[in-house]
Amino acid sequence: MKRWTLSGILAVLALSAHAQLREAWQYRFPEQGSGQVAELRRALKLADGGLLLLGAVETPLNAYDAFAIKLRPDGTPEWTLVQDGALLDDAFVDAVEVSGFGYQHLYLLGQFMNADGYLRARLYRVDAGGQVQQMLEMPADAPNLHYRAVGLVWDEQDEAVGVATERISTGESEAQLFTVYADSGTLHPVSQRVNQRPWGVARFANPFSGLVLGTRGTFTGWVDAHIYKWVGAPELFSGAVRGFDVPVIGYTVPGRGAVVGIHSFGGTTGDDIVLLFYNPNGSREWAYRYTSAYYDDYLLSMAHDAQNRLYALTTSVLWANDRLEQVSMRLLRFSPNGTLEQDMVVPTGHTSSRGLSLRGVLGINAAGQPIVAYAHPPFLTRLTRAGSVLWGMRLPMEPQALFVEPQGALLVAGSAFPEDPHAEARYLLVVKYTPSADLNGDGVVDDADLLQVLLEFGTEGETVADLNGDGVVDDADLIAVLFQFGS
Numbered sequence: 001m002k003r004w005t006l007s008g009i010l011a012v013l014a015l016s017a018h019a020q021l022r023e024a025w026q027y028r029f030p031e032q033g034s035g036q037v038a039e040l041r042r043a044l045k046l047a048d049g050g051l052l053l054l055g056a057v058e059t060p061l062n063a064y065d066a067f068a069i070k071l072r073p074d075g076t077p078e079w080t081l082v083q084d085g086a087l088l089d090d091a092f093v094d095a096v097e098v099s100g101f102g103y104q105h106l107y108l109l110g111q112f113m114n115a116d117g118y119l120r121a122r123l124y125r126v127d128a129g130g131q132v133q134q135m136l137e138m139p140a141d142a143p144n145l146h147y148r149a150v151g152l153v154w155d156e157q158d159e160a161v162g163v164a165t166e167r168i169s170t171g172e173s174e175a176q177l178f179t180v181y182a183d184s185g186t187l188h189p190v191s192q193r194v195n196q197r198p199w200g201v202a203r204f205a206n207p208f209s210g211l212v213l214g215t216r217g218t219f220t221g222w223v224d225a226h227i228y229k230w231v232g233a234p235e236l237f238s239g240a241v242r243g244f245d246v247p248v249i250g251y252t253v254p255g256r257g258a259v260v261g262i263h264s265f266g267g268t269t270g271d272d273i274v275l276l277f278y279n280p281n282g283s284r285e286w287a288y289r290y291t292s293a294y295y296d297d298y299l300l301s302m303a304h305d306a307q308n309r310l311y312a313l314t315t316s317v318l319w320a321n322d323r324l325e326q327v328s329m330r331l332l333r334f335s336p337n338g339t340l341e342q343d344m345v346v347p348t349g350h351t352s353s354r355g356l357s358l359r360g361v362l363g364i365n366a367a368g369q370p371i372v373a374y375a376h377p378p379f380l381t382r383l384t385r386a387g388s389v390l391w392g393m394r395l396p397m398e399p400q401a402l403f404v405e406p407q408g409a410l411l412v413a414g415s416a417f418p419e420d421p422h423a424e425a426r427y428l429l430v431v432k433y434t435p436s437a438d439l440n441g442d443g444v445v446d447d448a449d450l451l452q453v454l455l456e457f458g459t460e461g462e463t464v465a466d467l468n469g470d471g472v473v474d475d476a477d478l479i480a481v482l483f484q485f486g487s
């Protein structure tokens with residue numbers, strides 16, 4: 001038995017007093033019995049409350065094909081789009097939904113391998129029913145050329161979608177950006193950055209546009225993180241934070257700006273996390289270098305609360321590769337102006353788990369409580385603001401995306417594995433959970449649960465009786481108990 005399996009079981013025993021959630025619906029892709037593997041690359045909430053799932057699915061004839069699935073808020077599929085390149089490496093990787101005067105567009109970015117084995121980036125524009133309206137392939141202007149699809153931004157000023165790709169020619173990487181105008185649908189190359197490897201984009205919510213994140217090799221052999229603004233492409237940040245620096249995550253705080261997380265290696269503090277916060281003008285508002293003493297620190301996921309405080313879920317490794325290696329998960333909270341206000345260990349039960357790579361995603365509910373979904377073992381937990389466990393439950397998938405919905409509901413998407421490893425391939429699973437009013441976990445919603453809500457009614461303490469997670473035990477929680485009474 002792997003060590004993490006054992007400690008995982010202990011973690012489950014320690015944390016799961018009882019599940020405070022019930023399953024509202026679940027969606028799986030591909031269907032049971034198909035035996036095909038699906039990989040989720042990205043999950044996005046759309047303006048109508050639906051969920052867009054992007055990734056790659058194995059097919060009998062075409063190896064991996066790119067898929068995009070639109071789920072309605074009730075979990076039923078509204079449309080599915082599957083597109084083939086010619087060979088292996090096809091996947092949808094990003095999407096952006098935009099509207100302007102007289103139009104509403106959904107753009108999908110994918111990468112497709114052609115018959116000669118070269119990667120190509122394609123931009124699809126699809127209508128509300130998932131029908132392809134236009135497909136543009138980034139032009140190949142040289143032999144032996146690969147385009148890796150990286151990300152999309154929406155340039156509101158020019159009403160154009162920006163496509164970031166990595167152009168790889170004879171082993172050299174460069175960032176190649178294209179613009180596609182919404183009215184004409186024409187494609188223009190706008191910017192090439194030699195010796196730069198793009199890793200992702202960070203989008204601004206309002207006004208739109210965003211940042212391109214990348215790396216550049218230096219004469220000293222180090223790698224520098226590199227950030228520039230989409231519109232006009234002015235460079236905002238370049239240079240070593242310290243040593244080997246890779247921008248890993250771009251995160252949008254609507255109405256405020258975007259955060260770039262950089263994985264920064266070097267010095268006596270091991271791997272560190274550097275956070276840079278930009279407002280939509282491209283001005284940097286704050287920066288923070290985080291290290292937990294002599295640990296190696298890695299950024300996993302970010303979220304924000306109603307007060308625009310930023311939260312970062314991280315993992316820390318002490319004595320990496322040593323037999324005494326210790327891995328833990330931490331949660332950081334920053335004030336709107338970038339002061340580190342809180343640094344706590346997430347109680348996963350893992351304190352000494354050699355070789356364990358903790359992965360997780362983070363959400364913050366209306367009460368400001370962290371919701372953490374992590375992969376080993378697959379687990380979902382709701383914490384108090386100070387970091388103790390309100391409830392925890394086993395997940396049926398390794399979570400890759402988490403959305404905190406109104407009324408205490410949660411949406412989790414990720415990869416699921418069959419119990420019997422030979423039975424079937426891993427598949428994509430999305431589950432919507434709603435709060436369960438069985439507060440004491442005896443399997444039925446009864447007098448005892450009702451009594452607890454009544455006794456705590458009106459209180460603002462952090463308690464399981466606050467079912468919808470808005471920070472107060474109120475009418476909505478009472479109605480939930482009455483509604484579920486007897487079930």
Ligand SMILES: [Ca+2]
Pocket residue numbers: 062063064065066084085086087088089090
């Ligand atoms: Ca294919």
Ligand SMILES: [Ca+2]
Pocket residue numbers: 269270271272273290291292293294295296297
């Ligand atoms: Ca460190």
Ligand SMILES: [Ca+2]
Pocket residue numbers: 437438439440441442443444445446448449
């Ligand atoms: Ca009960």
Ligand SMILES: [Ca+2]
Pocket residue numbers: 465466467468469470471472473474476477
């Ligand atoms: Ca409540």
